[in-house]
Amino acid sequence: MTPSTIDPLPSERPSDTRIGPETLAPMVQDVLATMLQLPHLASDASPESVDPDQLMAAIRIAGNWNATLQIYAPEKLARHIACAMFAQAPGVLDDEDVLDAFGEVVNVIGGNLKGMIDQDCTLSLPCVGPAQPDSTSGGLTIVHDVCGAPLTIVLVQE
């Protein structure tokens, strides 16, 4: 008799769940409206090519479902977001505050995604820094116009 392979338990199988724009976009809108209270519009525009002036924040979900969520914004918009979160006027916040606020935005969206997936996964801590060229390609991408500037959200699902 040949030994049979043991099927993994359902909870141990990698999930084939795919997130589409109809799921991701409302999460982003909720964060923009509730947490930031900033005027925003979903945009049909293609994501702009990444320039050195853009900031990127990223967070990874790993486990039975694996994905990386990235958000991109021009430095001016990231500062605007930080001003909204801190309820401070421009010029008061330092660069560290801007990075902190931008990282928290991706953290909240990523946490909501993880909660929606409800698989056995872990959420990394957010990392924030200058965007890398061409890093917006290859995933589900949505763009929101926030205060006249593009906020690009990219979800790369493995």
Add this chain to the structure above:
Amino acid sequence: MKILIVDDSKAMRMIVCRTLKQTDFSGFTVIEAENGIEALSKIANESPDLVLSDWNMPEMKGIDLLKRVRDSGNRVRFGFITSESSLETKKLAHESGADFLVTKPFTPGSMQAALDPILA
């Protein structure tokens, strides 16, 4: 009443504090900690009446902070404010002794609803 807000994000600590001020609760003072280790020290030294903690933090995760607090016999009211609101997270929080969990992003209304049974 003394409320300890634990979050590694300074921006989020500020939002939580601002939202608390927008609820019907008044007469509270806020102290802050940016990770679980600092929170343990402030819980021991400043005896807050309520702890509002993030879940996903460096140094010590919120759930480990709660377990350390409960293991020491401290029954301080403890709630999570987290973006991670999966059923698994809620179950673990409850089993570990959390009083409530508020999902980010939150409003003054959702914060009020979570705190009403605790502080009323």
